[in-house]
Amino acid sequence: MIKTGYMLAFMLLLAVPARSDLIYVDLPPPEGFFGGINGTTATKSFDLDSNGTVDIEFVAGLEIFGFWTQMPETTRVVTAPGYGIVPMQPGEAIGATLGPTQHPRASLISDSQVWANVLGLGNLSFGFNDGDDVVGGAWHDEATGIGDNAYLGIEFLGDAGTHYGWIHIQEFAGLGGWFYEYAYEDTPGASLIAGVIPEPSSVLLLLLGGACLLSLRRKC
Numbered sequence: 001m002i003k004t005g006y007m008l009a010f011m012l013l014l015a016v017p018a019r020s021d022l023i024y025v026d027l028p029p030p031e032g033f034f035g036g037i038n039g040t041t042a043t044k045s046f047d048l049d050s051n052g053t054v055d056i057e058f059v060a061g062l063e064i065f066g067f068w069t070q071m072p073e074t075t076r077v078v079t080a081p082g083y084g085i086v087p088m089q090p091g092e093a094i095g096a097t098l099g100p101t102q103h104p105r106a107s108l109i110s111d112s113q114v115w116a117n118v119l120g121l122g123n124l125s126f127g128f129n130d131g132d133d134v135v136g137g138a139w140h141d142e143a144t145g146i147g148d149n150a151y152l153g154i155e156f157l158g159d160a161g162t163h164y165g166w167i168h169i170q171e172f173a174g175l176g177g178w179f180y181e182y183a184y185e186d187t188p189g190a191s192l193i194a195g196v197i198p199e200p201s202s203v204l205l206l207l208l209g210g211a212c213l214l215s216l217r218r219k220c
Helices: 002-014 200-219
Strands: 022-034 041-046 056-061 066-070 076-080 114-116 125-128 134-136 149-157 162-172 176-185
Touching: 022 041, 022 056, 041 176, 056 176
Parallel strands: none
Antiparallel strands: 022 176, 041 056, 056 066, 066 125, 076 114, 076 149, 125 134, 149 162, 162 176
């Protein structure tokens, strides 16, 4: 019986998939981020690895109508030539090498995705409040009037080297949007998949396997 218990415990531990160190942060409830309230401009900064250095900042405003990014020279985001920051889709790989875009509006986006340091007004979305409320930009579908619910791929410099990650954003009407969650690989240079987060089942199996071993040792 003891041998059978040990075998079960080891099988549970082996069932935990090997992976690199993914750091995941949920933002419940989604953090709303909008400019234009009383004519103000809103800003939100992300220090993804909590080392005291801002990796990327988002800006939204009404007086300057739009939703855009600011970032240090050591940060780059996934872009497409002639299009801007790409709204990446769940399942896309984010790393040193980038594949072609999987976005539903791919016909509007260059096939090639590249890393770039992007600054400037309205690089996520923009609008003109001249009586017609025209809204457009990389993260806003002008045909449907719906903002993208997608992932911003990011490359930033941490204390140990270059890291890759993503930020989950829902754009809204050129005024900002919502931030849902973000993740990055703690291992420098390691790639990750947009939208993939640590599996609770893996953590549960690890704890269960450890508990089984501890229980068996006490019986010996």
